[in-house]
Amino acid sequence: MKDVIRKLYGLFDKREKRKLGFILVMMLFAAFFEVLGIGLIVPFISVATKPNLIQDNSVLSYLYETLQFTSTTAFLICSVVLLLAVFVIKNVYILWYQHRQYKVILDQQVKLSQSLFRTYLTKPYVFHLQRNTAVLLRNINVEVPKVFQGVILSALQLIAEIVVMICIFSLLLAIEPIATLIVSGLMAACVALFFALFNKKIGNRGREQQNINREMIKWTNQGLGASKEVKVSGKEHFFVEAYRKHSVRNANNTRYMKVLDHVPRLYIETLLVTLVLVMLLVIMLQKTGVEGMMSTMALFSLAAFRLMPSINRIVGLVTTIKYNIPAFSVVYEDLSVVSGRASRRRGSGRQMSAPPSSYRVEPLKRSIELSNVSFRYPEQAEVALSDISLSIPAGKSAAIIGESGSGKSTLVDIMLGLLEPEQGRVIVDGVSLNYRMDEWRSQIGYIPQFIYLTDDTIRANVAFGVAENDIDDAKVWHCLEQAQLKSYVASLPDALETEVGERGVRLSGGQRQRIGIARALYHNPSVLFMDEATSALDNETEQEVMNAVEALKGDKTIIIIAHRLSTIAGCDIVYVMNKGKLVDVQIKSGKAEEQPRPLAVAGSPS
Ligand SMILES: Nc1ncnc2c1ncn2[C@@H]1O[C@H](COP(=O)(O)OP(=O)(O)OP(=O)(O)O)[C@@H](O)[C@H]1O
Numbered sequence: 001m002k003d004v005i006r007k008l009y010g011l012f013d014k015r016e017k018r019k020l021g022f023i024l025v026m027m028l029f030a031a032f033f034e035v036l037g038i039g040l041i042v043p044f045i046s047v048a049t050k051p052n053l054i055q056d057n058s059v060l061s062y063l064y065e066t067l068q069f070t071s072t073t074a075f076l077i078c079s080v081v082l083l084l085a086v087f088v089i090k091n092v093y094i095l096w097y098q099h100r101q102y103k104v105i106l107d108q109q110v111k112l113s114q115s116l117f118r119t120y121l122t123k124p125y126v127f128h129l130q131r132n133t134a135v136l137l138r139n140i141n142v143e144v145p146k147v148f149q150g151v152i153l154s155a156l157q158l159i160a161e162i163v164v165m166i167c168i169f170s171l172l173l174a175i176e177p178i179a180t181l182i183v184s185g186l187m188a189a190c191v192a193l194f195f196a197l198f199n200k201k202i203g204n205r206g207r208e209q210q211n212i213n214r215e216m217i218k219w220t221n222q223g224l225g226a227s228k229e230v231k232v233s234g235k236e237h238f239f240v241e242a243y244r245k246h247s248v249r250n251a252n253n254t255r256y257m258k259v260l261d262h263v264p265r266l267y268i269e270t271l272l273v274t275l276v277l278v279m280l281l282v283i284m285l286q287k288t289g290v291e292g293m294m295s296t297m298a299l300f301s302l303a304a305f306r307l308m309p310s311i312n313r314i315v316g317l318v319t320t321i322k323y324n325i326p327a328f329s330v331v332y333e334d335l336s337v338v339s340g341r342a343s344r345r346r347g348s349g350r351q352m353s354a355p356p357s358s359y360r361v362e363p364l365k366r367s368i369e370l371s372n373v374s375f376r377y378p379e380q381a382e383v384a385l386s387d388i389s390l391s392i393p394a395g396k397s398a399a400i401i402g403e404s405g406s407g408k409s410t411l412v413d414i415m416l417g418l419l420e421p422e423q424g425r426v427i428v429d430g431v432s433l434n435y436r437m438d439e440w441r442s443q444i445g446y447i448p449q450f451i452y453l454t455d456d457t458i459r460a461n462v463a464f465g466v467a468e469n470d471i472d473d474a475k476v477w478h479c480l481e482q483a484q485l486k487s488y489v490a491s492l493p494d495a496l497e498t499e500v501g502e503r504g505v506r507l508s509g510g511q512r513q514r515i516g517i518a519r520a521l522y523h524n525p526s527v528l529f530m531d532e533a534t535s536a537l538d539n540e541t542e543q544e545v546m547n548a549v550e551a552l553k554g555d556k557t558i559i560i561i562a563h564r565l566s567t568i569a570g571c572d573i574v575y576v577m578n579k580g581k582l583v584d585v586q587i588k589s590g591k592a593e594e595q596p597r598p599l600a601v602a603g604s605p606s
Helices: 004-009 014-049 059-067 072-122 127-129 132-174 177-225 227-233 235-286 288-343 408-416 437-441 458-462 472-480 484-492 509-522 538-551
Strands: 369-375 385-393 397-402 425-427 443-448 527-529 558-562 573-578 581-587
Touching: 004 132, 014 072, 014 132, 072 288, 072 397, 072 458, 132 177, 177 227, 177 385, 227 235, 235 288, 288 581, 369 408, 385 408, 385 425, 385 558, 385 581, 397 408, 397 509, 408 509, 408 527, 408 558, 425 443, 437 558, 443 509, 458 472, 472 484, 472 509, 472 538, 538 558
Parallel strands: 397 558, 397 573, 443 527, 527 558
Antiparallel strands: 369 385, 369 425, 573 581
């Protein structure tokens, strides 16, 4: 627990800690007001029902004399106005305090979920290959709110509640020490027994709930994400059933926790009522000293019923904190430990790239080189790339071909800086990629096999990641022209403002792909990577697109993975991959002396 408190504390900076402290003080005032409100009602009713109390009670008679009241009615009216004023002030204060409290807590929640999202986005690509998106979605959208509303807010309320309970306890102790001690002893024993019985179960349920949330997100994501395949194969029931199973577990878990919420109250109440009834029975059977016993019982009941709401709230808050602590562990691990590790790694996952405009973009001048690069995916026995050395001169076009699974995409991912070589180096213009990652990213355009279109306009999809007001429409049209899509977009009623739908469902596969090409060209990169980028296009369109790509040659360095030989017909160099090795290099045109010698190839260049 100490460790958790230390870590929680570490999430806030100095200013935020001050704000939290302020909330705690406000919370104590709110609790004080609540007690005062309830506390004033009883004496008021006593005075209203027995007006001669004003003369009998020393405080009341002093007030009556000092404030020069002439009648009991005037005193009573004044008391009513005062009581109302106290309640109005109390409730206005509580409303204001609730607003402040949620503002501080929810502002922190926004900060943490944003920082977790940033951490995930800046993690090395390997991290994303290993983690399920459902877990990341759950952590950002479900677990972070649990940390703030279930752990931090509850902890602050717990502190305030403990303080209030200590006040009530001290007051009762002063009035009736023995009854208070007996009742609190009994309650403490009940609470201890409750936690002895349920402590472990609450923690386990909290951890189980994390898995359930992950699975529910996963199955809805998978079912809705593959809606076309699901429909065609008639597998709706399979996905709904998988979701239902976890949904039922979720309902069971929620029910368990909701019922558990009531256990301490019902349990303590039963115990107290038993106590009172047993005492009544004893009194009735003994038939002696009834009056004395009755007054003792009244005191017992007073102590018990004043302390009970506080104890209930404390038990409820401790249960909530225990249930939500697993969420905190997960968020903390991903925020600090993994991101710390990632930040110690060189290269890819180091930090979030600043917008390309903030870099002095130097186009590729000399070459991209790979020197003895080997790579193995995490937890894999076999290497995916073995001892690859090559050099692609600036302004040339290079094709990477080979059988499926031979390592072409892995090789491109290494050059993109998405994967970090296990051995060897990637050198861009004579400088290791590790030292110029951000600059490199602003120089490259990447067109994958499947373009992820956002649920937005064509304009926003081409100028991907650029703020609405900063988009240059002329540039968007130019890129669409290069991608052979200009006439189609111009023919649409809304032209650039046409909404493409979720993942571009309102466009054909070829149109989606060409938007991806236009997107890659938007930032005018000096190096263009195409990973099976035209394989979804028909032969004619592909030829048109490749002609456009061909026209970029000289101006841009182009690296293409393709299966169709027609796609790579115009490439200057062809690299042939087999089982993770570079087995052949064919230099079709250009200067052979620009290739490093000897190349680590099995075959001989033709
Ligand atoms: N995330 C991953 N984790 C583990 N192994 C992987 C991962 N991605 C790829 N591999 C393995 O690495 C090897 C090379 O894969 P890669 O995707 O680079 O091949 P490829 O030549 O691009 O194939 P294709 O033409 O089918 O796209 C394959 O054996 C593949 O199973």
